[in-house]
Amino acid sequence: MAPKLAAEFIGTLWLTLGGCGSAVLAAAFPEVGIGLLGVSFAFGLTVLTMAYAIGHVSGCHLNPAVTLGLVAAGRFPGSQAIPYIFVQVLGAIAAAGILWAIATGKPGFEVGGFAANGFGEHSPGKYSMNAALLTEVVMTFFFLVIILGATHPQAPKGFAPIAIGLGLTLIHLISIPVTNTSVNPARSTGPALVVGGWALQQLWLFWVAPILGAVLAGVASRTLWPDDRQ
Numbered sequence: 001m002a003p004k005l006a007a008e009f010i011g012t013l014w015l016t017l018g019g020c021g022s023a024v025l026a027a028a029f030p031e032v033g034i035g036l037l038g039v040s041f042a043f044g045l046t047v048l049t050m051a052y053a054i055g056h057v058s059g060c061h062l063n064p065a066v067t068l069g070l071v072a073a074g075r076f077p078g079s080q081a082i083p084y085i086f087v088q089v090l091g092a093i094a095a096a097g098i099l100w101a102i103a104t105g106k107p108g109f110e111v112g113g114f115a116a117n118g119f120g121e122h123s124p125g126k127y128s129m130n131a132a133l134l135t136e137v138v139m140t141f142f143f144l145v146i147i148l149g150a151t152h153p154q155a156p157k158g159f160a161p162i163a164i165g166l167g168l169t170l171i172h173l174i175s176i177p178v179t180n181t182s183v184n185p186a187r188s189t190g191p192a193l194v195v196g197g198w199a200l201q202q203l204w205l206f207w208v209a210p211i212l213g214a215v216l217a218g219v220a221s222r223t224l225w226p227d228d229r230q
Contacts, residue, residue, distance in 0.1 A: 004059075004080075004119060005058075007059050011062045011091070012187075013190075015062045021042075024103055025099075026038065026042075027039050043172050045165060047168050054082055063186060063210075064210075065144075068180075069214030072147055075151075093193060097103075114199075116199040117179050117182040117199075121198075135174075140183040141214070141217045142217070146215050147164055185206055185207040
């Protein structure tokens with residue numbers, strides 16, 4: 001298990017640092033900011049690159065919701081889920097700490113939202129809690145459908161990381177205005193610990209909704225791909 005857990009730690013650190021780092025450091029950089037499109041691609045690229053780098057080691061979950069969705073689909077042993085989730089959260093927290101250390105190197109830096117996920121007053125578009133909940137459930141559901149389909153034994157070989165990375169990019173393009181896009185409880189936890197206050201108070205939604213969406217997709221996959229078991 002040690003190599004798998006190390007891979008999940010490093011991979012989740014990279015996802016959170018790359019994705020949230022692009023939002024905090026580069027999204028609104030004067031005159032040359034990368035904006036919503038750039039942040040969306042940054043999250044997708046972190047998954048794509050890590051899928052090729054560590055997919056053969058740990059499966060490249062990088063996300064407690066993905067791990068539990070794969071358990072629900074019969075693709076991953078439930079006995080390994082808790083260690084995976086533990087190191088994923090640690091990786092995201094480490095990434096948030098690194099990002100904070102970098103960001104505070106700029107004079108006058110203020111933590112602000114720090115790429116944390118939120119709803120209501122803390123949603124980029126001021127979307128309600130119900131809208132945020134529905135968005136996170138549906139987006140994570142389809143993220144798992146993409147993962148499960150792209151990694152199916154009968155799917156084209158070698159292309160799964162591309163489909164999964166572009167899928168996450170599309171999800172961010174849709175849902176950043178609603179919740180800043182989570183679909184990943186670990187990614188949500190790291191920035192929330194830095195922001196504190198409201199971000200920690202609203203963090204529950206970004207655990208419950210992605211996990212619910214992922215498990216629903218895992219259960220549905222047993223009908224979509226009834227012979228796909230590992």
